[in-house]
Amino acid sequence: MPVYVENRQIVVPGELIADKNRFRVEGKVYERDGRYYSKVLGVAYIDQENRRVNVLTLKGKYIPSPGDLVIGKVVEVGLTNWIVDINSPYPAILPLNEVFSKPTSIPRSELSKILDVGDIIAAKVIAFDYARDPLITIKETRLGKIPQGIVVEIPPSKVPRIIGRKGSMVNMIKELLGVELIIGKNGRIVIVGKDRAKAELAALVIRKIEREAHTSGLTDRVREFIMEKLNEIGGGSNEG
Amino acid sequence: MKGSVQLIDENGKRVDGRYPNELRRLRIEAGVLKNADGSAMIELGNNKIIVAVYGPHEAVPKYMAEPDRAVIRCRYSMAPFSVDERKSPSPSRREVELSMVIRQALEPAVFLNEYPRTMIDVFIEVLEADGGTRTASITAAAVALADAGIAMRDLVSAIAVGKVGGRLVVDLNGLEDQYGEGDMPIALMPQLNYVTLFQADGVFTPKEVEDAFRLVSEPIKKVYREQKRALKKKYEDVVREVEKGE
Numbered sequence: 001m002p003v004y005v006e007n008r009q010i011v012v013p014g015e016l017i018a019d020k021n022r023f024r025v026e027g028k029v030y031e032r033d034g035r036y037y038s039k040v041l042g043v044a045y046i047d048q049e050n051r052r053v054n055v056l057t058l059k060g061k062y063i064p065s066p067g068d069l070v071i072g073k074v075v076e077v078g079l080t081n082w083i084v085d086i087n088s089p090y091p092a093i094l095p096l097n098e099v100f101s102k103p104t105s106i107p108r109s110e111l112s113k114i115l116d117v118g119d120i121i122a123a124k125v126i127a128f129d130y131a132r133d134p135l136i137t138i139k140e141t142r143l144g145k146i147p148q149g150i151v152v153e154i155p156p157s158k159v160p161r162i163i164g165r166k167g168s169m170v171n172m173i174k175e176l177l178g179v180e181l182i183i184g185k186n187g188r189i190v191i192v193g194k195d196r197a198k199a200e201l202a203a204l205v206i207r208k209i210e211r212e213a214h215t216s217g218l219t220d221r222v223r224e225f226i227m228e229k230l231n232e233i234g235g236g237s238n239e240g
Numbered sequence: 241m242k243g244s245v246q247l248i249d250e251n252g253k254r255v256d257g258r259y260p261n262e263l264r265r266l267r268i269e270a271g272v273l274k275n276a277d278g279s280a281m282i283e284l285g286n287n288k289i290i291v292a293v294y295g296p297h298e299a300v301p302k303y304m305a306e307p308d309r310a311v312i313r314c315r316y317s318m319a320p321f322s323v324d325e326r327k328s329p330s331p332s333r334r335e336v337e338l339s340m341v342i343r344q345a346l347e348p349a350v351f352l353n354e355y356p357r358t359m360i361d362v363f364i365e366v367l368e369a370d371g372g373t374r375t376a377s378i379t380a381a382a383v384a385l386a387d388a389g390i391a392m393r394d395l396v397s398a399i400a401v402g403k404v405g406g407r408l409v410v411d412l413n414g415l416e417d418q419y420g421e422g423d424m425p426i427a428l429m430p431q432l433n434y435v436t437l438f439q440a441d442g443v444f445t446p447k448e449v450e451d452a453f454r455l456v457s458e459p460i461k462k463v464y465r466e467q468k469r470a471l472k473k474k475y476e477d478v479v480r481e482v483e484k485g486e
Contacts, residue, residue: 010471010472012386012472013386013391013394014392014393014394014395014431015431037394037431039351039391039392039393040391041386041389041471043475058475059277059278059388059389060388060389060390061295061296061297089295089296089297089298089355090298090357091298130356214479215478215479215482215483217482221485
């Protein structure tokens, strides 16, 4: 076998993953002398059927990519734009013309009335090429300021686990807890729910998924966890 | 003064009872700090060092940013209580130099080109010092960088070789460092077998340098294994806990 790791094995930078032949090696790896080595502290997933090895990182910052939905926090109001923190080494720029669809003539000094420092927004990355800071927009539907909710931050590499296969994990959380989740690719998740206790429980659930992201059978365990905690909440309110 | 202290006895044992090729007790723990992006603590004999890594983040001040790669900023600092007599908290000439030397030992291991225009901060705080802090700092900093999720070619493992009583010994302690005839810190990427730091203080013959590299290969592997164990522990513990619950 040209693969030197087991399925779901934790690997460190420089650890030998596989020889360069029949297996396709993807993810955070680099090649040297016909062999693949891990680039990061991560997990190696082996797909025997398709003869593929994928190395996913366990931590790390968000690198913007056009088309991504991100949750940002306004950190600066400029003269013609806003600077938004998107949990990345690169601060995002939200220009005025990506906020209004029509040309508007609002006084420059009143920009902070539309979005102020500290506001949380859902935005979409339109362009990023490392040479310049990423551009984001809020002009599409369902983008823009998020008035209320709980923000939870996790490593961006674990976002796919929160979503689950074809959205199985988010849908389960939404269904069981009656909350709405806005999941940013940058690892920020906004939980919006009328019931405060359930929204807080959703935050706990996300923390649990983050911690156990590299284990198997996660969806079932999360379902059990939610049911258990829901009983606790239910029992508490009955007494009161 | 030099030479008047016997550092190695007739049985070949050193002042602390170690053999020439024996390391002091080594323990590394990753992820010890919550606020930092990555962190590590190392204990090597009496040395105790904490390393925190922040980043990659936006370069501040902006003029330090490089258009094609990340910049590593490194600060090695000794706590006032880390040595016998109180050390002044202001950075000494030695600390400024070590900061640079450690940075240069780490840079070859990091894929700096993956993070253009950014900055990676490495803070090294020596809580207790007893010889070989620069090598221990490099070892811990490599773990902290990996713990932060930064892309690297390999870890960096470091250990010092020294000369006491005319013999080459590995991993000098404070006493041997002070009264010995020479100190030669070596850092390398163990998988790639690249040397990233090589210094020498004292007089060594060319043959002794060659012998030093041979002598160091086994202890370096030990350091590397401990680094790997420390990095994986946090995640493997979760796996074990989950499997036990089922």
